[in-house]
Amino acid sequence: MSKIVILSRKKIQMYSVIAAVVILAGAYIGWQQTKPATVPVGDQQANAQVLQLVTGEFTATSDNGKKIESYVFYPGTIIAKKGELVELRISGVNGQSHPFVIEGLNISGNINKGKTTVVRFTPKEAGIYPIICQTHSDTKTGGPMVGYLVVQ
Numbered sequence: 001m002s003k004i005v006i007l008s009r010k011k012i013q014m015y016s017v018i019a020a021v022v023i024l025a026g027a028y029i030g031w032q033q034t035k036p037a038t039v040p041v042g043d044q045q046a047n048a049q050v051l052q053l054v055t056g057e058f059t060a061t062s063d064n065g066k067k068i069e070s071y072v073f074y075p076g077t078i079i080a081k082k083g084e085l086v087e088l089r090i091s092g093v094n095g096q097s098h099p100f101v102i103e104g105l106n107i108s109g110n111i112n113k114g115k116t117t118v119v120r121f122t123p124k125e126a127g128i129y130p131i132i133c134q135t136h137s138d139t140k141t142g143g144p145m146v147g148y149l150v151v152q
């Protein structure tokens with residue numbers, strides 16, 4: 001009876017060692033896979049989700065010869081993951097200046113023609129955050145220059 005108990009203890013020890021090796025190997029493989037990809041550090045922040053926007057413009061001539069136009073953010077929708085650093089790069093193409101806010105994230109700035117405005121932040125909660133040009137916010141003022149940041 002006591003012999004069986006001793007064998008069982010040895011087996012338990014052996015299984016414990018095997019289990020520990022398996023767990024450590026699994027943890028090591030998991031750690032290898034979750035290590036962030038290496039991104040060269042330079043102009044852009046390492047490991048950030050880089051999202052790009054430009055300021056654009058629709059122009060046309062109406063039937064009575066009048067020029068009609070509307071400023072836009074392009075693309076109109078950008079998508080980010082919550083809890084991860086975002087680097088939002090907005091380049092000014094059309095229009096001299098676009099003062100903007102991102103509702104719900106307490107972010108504001110200005111986009112100038114020929115320049116790129118860079119904003120870095122980490123969205124904490126999923127949601128849809130409007131990016132609004134304060135000069136061209138609706139059709140009456142030459143917009144709607146509104147984009148949407150979708151955080152998932």
Ligand SMILES: [Cu+2]
Binds near residue numbers: 099
């Ligand atoms: Cu604008």
